[in-house]
Amino acid sequence: MATEIPTAPVLPADRERIEIGPRVRALRDEMGLSLREVAERCGVSATTLSQVERGETSPTLQVAARIAAGLDLRLSQLLRLDEGGSVTVVRTGDRRRGGDPERGHRFEVLTPPLPGQRSELTRHELDAGARTGTADDPPMHAPGSREIALVERGRVVLHCDGVAHELDAGDCVTFDADLPHHFDNPGPDPASLLAVVSAGLRAG
Known part of the structure; x- marks a missing residue:
């Protein structure tokens, strides 16, 4: 044969x-x-x-x-031969998930991993006393990256470059994502936030 x-x-x-x-x-x-x-x-x-x-x-x-x-x-x-069209839908069950549930942090990536894509939308859930920045979290972002975060519910604190910023439900913050940063939930209630990271928007 x-x-x-x-x-x-x-x-x-x-x-x-x-x-x-x-x-x-x-x-x-x-x-x-x-x-x-x-x-x-x-x-x-x-x-x-x-x-x-x-x-x-x-x-x-x-x-x-x-x-x-x-x-x-x-x-x-x-040539876009790897893409199925101009519209890509990520179903709820197909979201990429991570975080450290045992430490009270879970996240989902809501956007698809398309070629050349320079931004990503994630949703984070934080139990009371939990924080982002665990071992399984996305890595520190590339130089020039910018992040926009919207608090959906609860209260969180953004620690960015050594400065704390208190945020309540409905507050939206924009910051340089290549600086050391993390969110924490001081409690007593669960909190959630949406975050968009865009690469290369700021001169390094």
């Missing part, structure tokens, strides 16, 4: 030359990279990359693959 050799997905002939300019520009802006920086990362001249972004030229698949690598993506991600 002949052995089948796996092959890479084949693109339609009309996609040998492709239009990716607006997506490349958007991804580059989200990463906070200059045109020259991306050109150096992917080994494509800044002039060519600029023409691609403005739609003045369509790259071959080979050049597109190099641009994708410079943006830390696979070619299929740059």
